[in-house]
Structure formats: structure tokens, C-alpha cells
Amino acid sequence: MKKSLILSATMLTLLLGGCTTNSSSNQKESSSSPKSSTRTVKTSYFQNLSNSAKRNVKFTFKLNQDDTEDNTADPVYVVSATIKNNTNKNIKFDQSKFICVLPSNKIISDKTGTLTIKAGETKSINQLFQKMPEQGTLGEGYIEYLNSDNKLAYTKFTHNIASSNNLTEQKLITQNKGTTANSTNDDTNSSESGSSVENSSSSDSSSTQSTTSSTALTESQARQILKNWVDSEGGADNFGGYSLDELETIKGENGNWSFVNDDGLAWGVSSTGKIHAPGDPIQ
Secondary structure, eight states, X not given: OHHHHHHHHHHHHHHXXXXXXXXXXXXXXXXXXXXXXXXXXXXXXXGXXXXXXXXXXEEEEEEEEOTTSOOSSSOEEEEEEEEEEOSSSEEEEEGXXXXXXXSSOEEEOOOOXXXXXXXXXXXXXXXXXXXXXXXXXXXXXXXXXXXXXXXEEEEEOBTTEEEGGGGGOHHHHHHTTTOOTTOOTTGGGGGGOOHHHHHHHHHHHHHHHHHHHHHOOOHHHHXXXXXXXXXXXXXXXXXXXXXXXXXXXXXXXXXXXEEEOTTSOEEEEOTTOOEEOTTOOXX
């Protein structure tokens, strides 16, 4: 009987020891396993991305003839877009800010609303541009977002496709040197002005440049002015939840500077040191 009790006690000890070991092992594995990341992916408007990030957003534009229009004289086309976001940020577009710039006119997108494309995602916009003339599909012109700092592709449709890859084609770059968003058929008149007017304009321009250069702020000066202002307003993390170092810096005209966060909110510093915060009335 005593022998049987000793054997039972020994087995119970071994069982309890095994459970304790397994429990301890499970706790160790649980504590050593990596914690799930809670980091939020940033969202930026396209125009606020760095140039390197913009190059990682790929645009493809597809041409289709529109038979609902009168094609008797010349074909009329619609242009749809596909956008692939190869960055690590979510990107936003105001769909009404896509522009097709042609030598004598420009076509504005009829679309409205905000389009958000997540990191690694691809989205399409059907019929982004309507009533595209045939002469606008041969390469003399380009598609941009908001302004010419954000060129997306030249309007050279090969097999009905134009992509952001053609922005590096030297032939198209040369072909479009004179094409701007403000081009009109009357632009050539400016070269006919008399020499006395040119001399006067040159003098005025020289005077203006001199005045501007004497009052312009450097980026570091503008940044320091903005830092002092935000410190007085309650803290260095007061730029819509971002720090000053996280803002993109954009140099404007006449020595003005803009500091923009990833949500598209901008703080301006004029050449005189005046601050213009988001929501302030334009003066």
C-alpha cells in the first residue's frame, strides 16, 4: 500500500511539473512575440509630396473616341486615368484639379470630390477629360495636377496610351518648351513692344528685384519666425498635430515661404515676417 502511494505521489509531481513548464514556456513565447504595430500611415495631398515620392506615383492615361459627339470634322476623345501609388503614404487628390494643357487652350477635369489612394493601391478615374480634340493627342501638350510643378504626362498617346514614363523623353520636352497653362493665341504680341517700353520695363524690373532681394527672408529665418510664433501660441506641436520639422517647405514669390503639413494645411511667412495661418482671411 505504501509503495502504491509513493508511486502515485511521484506521478502527480511529474504531471504538475510538466504543466508548470508548459505554462512558463507559453508565457515566455507570448512575451517574446512581436507586438502588432499601431503606427498610422500618413495621408498627403499629391502636391505636398517630395519630388522623389511623386516619381513613385505612376499615371497612365487612356484615350477613347467619343461617338456621342459630332466627329464629322475631327474625332473627339475622352481621356481616363489610372493611378498606382507605389509610395508608403496614402495620397489624396482633388479631382477637379487635373488639367490638360494644350498650346492654345486647356481642358479642366469635370470630376469633383476627393480621391484617396492608399499605399500600394491602384485606382482609376473614368473620363477624367472630355472633348479632347485630335490635335491634342499628338504630344504637344501635357497633363498636370494643380500646376506645372506636378506634370503627370505629355499628351503623346501611343496606341491610345500616355504614361508618366514619357516625361523623360527629350523630344517631348523640347516640343513642349513653349507650352504653358496660360498659353493663348495672343501671346506672340508681347515681342512687338518698342525699345523705349523695353528699357522702361527693364529698369522697373531691376528696381523691383533690388527691393525684393533686400527684404527677402531665408528659409532658416522664416522657420525661426514661425517657430517663435507657434511657441507663443502654445507649443511646437501645434501645426495640426505635426511638428515644424515634419512640414514641407515651399519657397514662394517675393521672399515668401509656406510650410505645409501632410493634411494640406499651410502656414505662410511673408517677407516682412507676418504669419498667415490656415483659416486666416487673405489680405
